[in-house]
Amino acid sequence: MAYEGGEAIFIDTELDSWNMSPEALEKAFALYPDVRLIVLAHLYGTPGKCDEIRAIADRHGALIVEDAAESFGASYKGVQTGMFGDYSIISFNGNKIITGSSGGMFLTDSREDAHRVRKWSTQSRENAAWYQHEELGYNYRMSNIIAGVVRGQLPYLEDHIAQKKAIYEQYREGFRGLPVRMNPIPADTEPNYWLSCLLVDESAMCRQVRGDSNAIYVTEPGKSCPTEILGALMAFNAEGRPVWKPMHMQPIYRNHLFITTQGIARGRTNAYIDEGTAVDNGKWLFKHGLCLPSDNKMTAAQVALVIEIVKRCFR
Template sequence: MSGHEQNYVQEAFDANLLASEGSNLNSFEQDLEKYLGNQSHVGALSSGTSAIHLGLILLGVQAGDAVICQSMTFSASANPILYLGATPIFIDSESETWNLCPIALEEAITDSIAKGRKPKAIIAVHLYGVPYQIEAVRAVANQYGIPILEDSAEGLGSSYKGQRCGTFGDIGVLSFNGNKIITTSGGGAIVTKTKALKDKALFFATQSRDNAPHYQHSEIGYNYRMSNICAGIGRGQMEVLDTHVALRRTMHDFYVDLFAAIASVTVFTAPNEDYFANYWLSTIVVEPQLTKGIDRESMRLAFEAENIECRPLWKPMHLQPIFEKYPYYGKRVAETLFEKGLCLPSGSNLTDENRARIREVVLKLFQNN
């Protein structure tokens, strides 16, 4: 927390505006628009998932349509496809950014077109805060005239060639869930290129109430607007966003140094200087053939024995029970990353004492080996 969140929340109480209207909402959206730049228009919503859902609606996705989605991601990237009765088509990762593989993407598009169903949208994710291959993915999307829904739930504060993540897609998505770079306790935002599109999103988000003196509804609506209280928390969090990004990057640097002499462990790092990653989570890949059997799971259990939580990487969507029946294009990059990858403690509030405990576990495990 920045320490200022309560002041903004108190403003909401003082104005007796606690629900989905008020100065906090307007100011929080303006703060985000200024931060993102590129003439962005931001609508604050109840979650990143609701932003994906509305984004797909704005892109015209309907029941029976096909939507391409990165396989290695959190399920919230893909669930809204099923909300709409559409069909997800999952795409493998490439090894540099762990994100949407442009080669597999084009293969999926051409195959779908050959079968008579051109995909309606592409969901591209900035996994763990590392931007996807922006130019390569856009080139494929433009070639076939398919819009990109940019899932920047993990990417606020990241950028590519100086442009903020969240502004590369035809529509962008942000998340302010409790585990993200900044939080509104729960919440998200949709990022559009025009005010008209933002207004349409907020129309849907407030039950699609027509402009009439009575309650009239000509389109399906949703209760997706952020509350004025949550937006107040967001205003305070915006004051420490850059600090939080710096702290996450410091944790990444800590792991790079910690594993520098351990050839069997690779810390996931952005490919080059064009990519600025917030390193929302610091992650590693463990090669057990180089460690006499130490693998991702034995590392996780070693940390767990010291009451330090680590987790495997996202399990790819095409391996999930709910999604395994849907088409998948690519090889085994995402599967291999899941088998060998581990998410490490990455919080913005980790202390030197926490880092010392982490270092001790790692050195003990590999020295014994």
């Protein structure tokens, strides 16, 4: 959007799917009825509320670009993500459930648009024997080597999802009794379980302060926080990450509008109160959440070790 000179208005997330809040989106259209494009991402492999967002888009004559980069193979009401946008994308970046090390897919039902995008991605070469250029193009085409790697992996998508699901379920069982929750699985969705994430309950958070590129915390008996847990994992050479930092909190977009269920806010709000009454759910999730090691090659013993490390953080 920014490359094309557009200005994004950021929409808050919701706690039951960790994806775009239809309620906040509706609020955004009430404030900005002329907007004609929605970018809907399905994060961590869990589909967002596709029907509700499609209904809002149709009511306002807007198109949807569906970012299914992380959710390849996940489905909403039995339909795979990547089928809901007017234009959709899937990523084959190195960390995705099917990977070619980089690259991805662009999906659309429009044959004409597919041809146009293929042309733009290939330096906008016109249909001529020589290099003929009549409009600006990009050098974004997928190499045949990456395509070969991706095609070799595609038959294993279901296996990868099953492995990721087993990891998620082992974590969920292992964390029973701790003041934490896993990333939610909303009704009507079958995620691809790409990343298992953890959320520390407000009541069990020790003090944690984050700057732009570092974080500190104060240990407390019976409490922990993402910074402490990530440090403990790192000591065992296990990689975790905070959950994605919301776009409206990114310095580059700090002056952009950000719409919550309660209306308009500028980026970098200090305004969240508590779960449930949060006016900035994205910020709340960022403070309390972390991504756990989730590689599909992890063994049950390795997952058990991660569970034990997390448990010790709360002692």
